[in-house]
Amino acid sequence: MVKITKENIEYFIFEYHEGNLSDTDKAEVLNFIHQHPEYENDFAHWAQSYFHTEGSVQNYGLTNQLLQKDAVSWYGNKWFAISGSVVVLVIGLYSYLLTFNPKTTSVTAPSLHSTSVKQSEKKETSISGAETNVNRTIQNTNHSSVTIDEAAQSLTPAATIENKTSAGIRMADTMFKTNKDYIPVSGIEDKPKSISKTDTIQHTTNVTQSNTQVKNKKNPAKNKSGVSLKPENKFIPTNPDF
Amino acid sequence: MSAKLYNQSVHDYSNRVCRFVDKLLQDSTAAKDITQEAYLRLWENRDKIDFDKVRAWLFTTAYRLSIDYLKQKNRFYSDEWIPEISIDQENPDLKKVLHDALSLLTEQQKSIILLKDYEGYSYEEIGKILQLNESQVKVYLFRARKKIKEYIGDLRLVL
Numbered sequence: 001m002v003k004i005t006k007e008n009i010e011y012f013i014f015e016y017h018e019g020n021l022s023d024t025d026k027a028e029v030l031n032f033i034h035q036h037p038e039y040e041n042d043f044a045h046w047a048q049s050y051f052h053t054e055g056s057v058q059n060y061g062l063t064n065q066l067l068q069k070d071a072v073s074w075y076g077n078k079w080f081a082i083s084g085s086v087v088v089l090v091i092g093l094y095s096y097l098l099t100f101n102p103k104t105t106s107v108t109a110p111s112l113h114s115t116s117v118k119q120s121e122k123k124e125t126s127i128s129g130a131e132t133n134v135n136r137t138i139q140n141t142n143h144s145s146v147t148i149d150e151a152a153q154s155l156t157p158a159a160t161i162e163n164k165t166s167a168g169i170r171m172a173d174t175m176f177k178t179n180k181d182y183i184p185v186s187g188i189e190d191k192p193k194s195i196s197k198t199d200t201i202q203h204t205t206n207v208t209q210s211n212t213q214v215k216n217k218k219n220p221a222k223n224k225s226g227v228s229l230k231p232e233n234k235f236i237p238t239n240p241d242f
Numbered sequence: 243m244s245a246k247l248y249n250q251s252v253h254d255y256s257n258r259v260c261r262f263v264d265k266l267l268q269d270s271t272a273a274k275d276i277t278q279e280a281y282l283r284l285w286e287n288r289d290k291i292d293f294d295k296v297r298a299w300l301f302t303t304a305y306r307l308s309i310d311y312l313k314q315k316n317r318f319y320s321d322e323w324i325p326e327i328s329i330d331q332e333n334p335d336l337k338k339v340l341h342d343a344l345s346l347l348t349e350q351q352k353s354i355i356l357l358k359d360y361e362g363y364s365y366e367e368i369g370k371i372l373q374l375n376e377s378q379v380k381v382y383l384f385r386a387r388k389k390i391k392e393y394i395g396d397l398r399l400v401l
Contacts, residue, residue, distance in 0.1 A: 014384050041395065049390040051340055051359035060260040060274060066252045066281045068245050 004032045009039055013046045243288040243296070251296045252281065259304050262356050265344060266308050276307045301361070302371045305353055312349060336394075343390045351386035354379060 004012050009032060015021050016029050033039050259280060264273035280303040284291065291299055344352055353372060357363045365376045365383075372379070 010388070011384070014387060018383075042391070045391040045395045046387065048336060048394055049340075049343075049387045051355065053360055057257040058261055060257055060264075060270070060277070062256050062260060062274060062277055063252055066256055066278065067249050068285060 004028055006036070009033075009036075010042065010046075013039075013043055017046050017050065243291055243293050245288075247293045247296075248285060248288055251284070251293070251300070255297055255300055256281065258361060259300050262301060262353075262360065263304050263308050265341075265356055265360075266305075266349065266352055267311065268345070272311055276304055276311060279307055280304045298367060298371055301357065301363075305371060309349055339394060340390065343393045346389050346393060347386050351382055351389075354383050355386050355390075358383060 002008070009029075012021070012025075012029050012032075016026055021029065033043055256277060260273050260277040263276045264270050267273060267276075280300055283303055284296070284300065344355070347355065350372065354368055357368045357371065363371070365379045368374070369376050369379045374382070
């Protein structure tokens with residue numbers, strides 16, 4: 001330990017405040033100052049010559065300007081990049097197959113076809129229903145024509161002429177005459193009924209309507225759909241969903 | 243050094259470096275420019291610099307840029323020249339007195355004081371930054387503190 005003198009006291013005071021002295025040396029310095037009070041102000045001024053930090057550092061606003069975007073280093077993140085690209089490729093391929101799968105497109109077609117089939121079935125049922133009604137009316141008219149014809153034979157010429165002049169009966173006669181395969185339905189009385197004008201009118205209406213429907217069926221060119229668009233007054237649909 | 247470590251150095255040291263240059267040059271605008279330049283050089287040389295030595299590298303670069311700035315401005319002070327400073331006798335705040343006392347020091351002395359008191363560098367680390375050996379740092383530091391002490395003593399005598 002070097003002896004403290006007035007020549008080297010400032011250096012020792014400097015070293016004391018820098019923290020470079022041992023406890024023994026610090027005691028020696030304090031003892032010298034105690035023996036020489038004129039150095040007390042120097043000792044205090046040396047202590048005040050130190051800059052002390054204020055705790056937190058002043059923000060100069062440069063942080064955001066200096067930051068760099070995280071660049072993906074190929075060598076540092078090689079496997080991460082490869083795996084990421086593979087995942088993206090798989091997802092893209094899966095989505096492509098899911099979107100453009102021909103099986104998915106064909107699924108929609110049958111649904112449309114099925115609906116069209118259903119509609120056609122409906123039409124057919126309606127047509128068949130109409131046909132049955134036509135057949136029924138034809139049968140009824142035939143019955144009446146049979147009865148009318150038989151009655152006409154038994155009637156006086158005046159009555160027959162009167163009946164024959166009716167348009168509906170003429171059509172019924174022609175139909176009856178042309179229908180060679182006509183087989184009388186059982187249950188019909190052979191004896192002619194008394195014919196009245198009202199009966200003929202009823203029969204004519206039935207015959208005209210039925211003939212119209214039959215003609216529409218025989219001539220599809222006139223009615224392409226094969227079904228009368230206007231519902232008939234006496235048309236009874238068989239399909240409840242019609 | 244990756245970009246992530248670079249950004250971490252920005253968060254940790256950017257304000258400290260700027261404070262060091264600001265107190266060294268007494269100019270906050272120049273301090274910001276020099277700090278940005280220092281970090282720009284760090285980014286360009288990030289592959290060559292280890293993250294453990296980034297702090298010392300930044301202060302070294304900032305100090306050299308500051309000396310170059312002062313030389314360009316013809317404001318580089320030597321040990322022999324001591325500028326005159328005005329003393330605010332109405333508000334002898336010690337903090338302000340110390341701030342004014344820095345103007346009495348040379349750039350080298352000022353740098354040593356700032357690196358020692360604000361950043362807590364050792365004599366050896368300061369020597370590496372300023373390219374001095376440990377004994378030289380200690381001598382320059384002693385001279386700097388003695389100047390400040392005498393300035394404070396004279397001020398109190400005047401007041």
